[in-house]
Amino acid sequence: MKQILLSLAMIMTAGGAFAQDVDVTPSKYKYADKEVCQEAIDGFVTGSNIAAPCDELIKEKYNNGMFIVAGGQFGNTAQPYAKDLQAGTSIVDLGGEVGKVLCINGANSKFNEKYNVKFPQCTGTLNWFNFNWFMDPKNTPTISGKEVSDATRNIRVRVVLNVYSNKPDEAANIINAAYMVSNQGNVMPAESNKATAVAITTGEFIERYADDDSPVLDDNENYIYDPTKWMVYEWDTYCQTPVDEQTGVPLRLKMEMNQGNLAGCTVFIKEVSFTKLGSDAKRIEGNKRSKTFQTLKQAVATGINSINASASNGVKEIYTLNGTRVNTGTQLSQGLYIVKEGGKTTKMVIK
Structure with missing residues (x-):
């Protein structure tokens, strides 16, 4: 009897462990743990995508994560556009409940002026581009076979961000789309780059009345930026690997930026994470994007707001x-x- 109970306990323990979610985020993207400094972009590539197989690009440089920029006229670090973007890409400390974040500070953003800080800023006028965060080639969860359903999507992608804009607008994209791409350059899942709510606008980070969610306006009928409003942007994906060919590994998060609107914005990214979902995890249906919000107070914005108000x-x-x-x-x-x-x-x- 004892042996039977022991066996059952072992099976239940193993089953419970199997069902758990596992963080598979490369350490390079854990911004809360990094030093305040310019964040190095690991490489620049010309064109809207990275040539397949993209793992060839990272073989020699991969080190617990790889942060690559692809775009028009972004050939290498010697290109003016690359230098202009790198100048405003850094790790900054917002203090309070937020702490350290990745900051992309547009050349014309007035965040520094408004909040009396000296965060590095981009220079010049940027050409179009996208950010790419590579998963770990040795630790990318995969599935095999051709049939894929919502239930077999085993990777949760999560980005936590806040966006300051000189003039927030609900129709102004700051991120045109964020989605996962395979080693062969395929959107995973297919068409998920065109999903509902895939874009993020500057108007999603404005103050709203708690009772009816309507926007708060200033004396000039303009929207008001809310520094405490942090979007949790999530969706589920998978990495498919047929038996005869490793076509998927590694996946990468591709984020298409709107360089025109970025000029007058500051983007703060608190988290980029990848989670291997356990068998019991609740999936996000289809290609949908989940957008929820956390209230997190920054010491920078909270403090200076109080000064300006009084x-x-x-x-x-x-x-x-x-x-x-x-x-x-x-x-x-x-x-x-x-x-x-x-x-x-x-x-x-x-x-």
Whole structure:
């Protein structure tokens, strides 16, 4: 009897382990753990796609992740467009509940000016391009066979982001599409680059009234950017590998950027992750995109917003309660501060 119970317990334990989701995200994309600095783009490729088989591109350089840019006139690091984009691509610390994120700061974005920071910015006028985050070639979950259903999609793609825009607009794409692409350049699943809600607009990061979800407008009837509104953008995919040919590995996340709108925007990406789904995981149907929102407070935006709301014109000076002046651009931690501006003194709380 004991032997039977022990065997059952082992089977249940093994089944439970099998059903668990497993994080298969390369460490390069764990931005919360990285140092604040310019984020190196690992390579530049001319054209809308990476030549198949794309794993040839990363064989020599792959190191726990590979971050590649493809696009018009982005041939190599010597190209002006490559230099212009790299100049504004960095890891910054927004503090508060957000912490460190990947930042792509458009050349004409007024985020630095508005929030009194000095985040690196792109230079020049960018040509069209897309970002590519490669999965681990040795750790890409696969399925075999030709028949694929929602239930067999075993990879969850997740991006958590926030977008500042000089002028948010519900019709202005900042990301035209985000989808997975195979080693052979095939969209996985097919046509998922044309899925409903695949685009992300700058207007999705505006303040809204809690009671009816209608947008909050300023005195000039313009939308208002919400720095606490972080989109969780998710969908499910798979990597198909026929027995006779490894056509799928590795997959990569391809994100088509709208370079025209990016010029006046700052894109913050808190998370890019890939999860191997357990057998019991609830799938996202078909090619649909799930868009939900988290409320996360930034120390940068929260603090400067409080200053702008309470102080008059003049030079801002921020002090701790013990009288120490805070240097310009410092990330403010939680606590109480004294703000002096235009001959007036106010208190500011960072929560």
